[in-house]
Amino acid sequence: MKLYNYFRSSASFRVRIALHLKGLPFEYVPVHIAKGEHKQAAWAGVLTEGLVPALELDDGTRLTQSMAIIEYLDETQPGARLLPTDALGRARVRALAQIVACEIHPINNLRVLKYLTRELKVEDEPKNVWYRHWVREGLEAFERQLAAGPTGRFCHGDTPTLADCCLVPQIFNGQRFNTDFSGLTRTMAVFEQCMQHEAFQKAQPSACPDAEA
């Protein structure tokens, strides 16, 4: 399998974690999003949505959208189970993942921040306030859901799931923008637990071949 990705892309990071959690080997194909490589003609035939990550299977089939890729891997590949075996558990894990992937991350990704700067002439400080606002608001909802359900050492029970794959990259991003994580005790305890796990360590941006300082 080939993973088209970018070291700092939060959605790419989610898939890297899942691949490492399941112990699946993959070829890392870097696409420099910050330089706009994904918009260049050379990539148009590969990245149909103009986004990373994309996972290419050995028969050439390419999958997109990080949560869909992770569920596919979980359904078809051996290794650790990233979705619970019960329907209510799956609903909870997917909802936690979607708080990050549908409520926080999309509002703060690179192309949206660029639009704020270039088209709406938003200055750096209000842009950073925007960033931190959505991360904080979303993680407060995440924290309440951790409090309301069967959270263990990880988001759902005592093994990592899709929810942890989504949470950790969001915390990394939030840290880059100096987000206030105070009071998010369950969320940050899960984050710390994840970062003691080898799979999360191996997947982190600084461990990627295309990492920059």
Next chain:
Amino acid sequence: MKLYNYFRSSASFRVRIALHLKGLPFEYVPVHIAKGEHKQAAWAGVLTEGLVPALELDDGTRLTQSMAIIEYLDETQPGARLLPTDALGRARVRALAQIVACEIHPINNLRVLKYLTRELKVEDEPKNVWYRHWVREGLEAFERQLAAGPTGRFCHGDTPTLADCCLVPQIFNGQRFNTDFSGLTRTMAVFEQCMQHEAFQKAQPSACPDAEA
């Protein structure tokens, strides 16, 4: 089951479509998002994330996040199947749904538009340009994915799936903001097909008990 929702909420609309497609009866509980009801103390104990939709099961368990709710219903309830039976098909349907739910809708929902107006003092016209920009960009990616895979009368084959549940509300929203849909021929053909289906008709905003002109 009780569905906490708002007639104009795109994510609520997705779940209403799924409930009607599966032929499941539900109690409609309106929450007036535009008036900020979901932020009021009375709802805090019910809407843990401060968002609609939320689906309350008969035992009182409440599920959140529209795509997670729809997958739960599909896994546990009788009626039409909204996810394909093969893993690659599921991956494609989830990815199509996530183009809408992770790339388009979050950037354009009510709270984000309010933030643009109130905090960043963005005027109406650039706000509308922002709206149309993300819808158009996202739907162009959606169109390319429809062209690249086994699209039929609906997004994936000839019966409605989770992808159609997400697409239709996004087109409704785009229409309210006069988005240019030209050239999105596959996408709009699927939309027209959906709107000939009774379940989509029953679920649309104008058919809701809390509908306003």
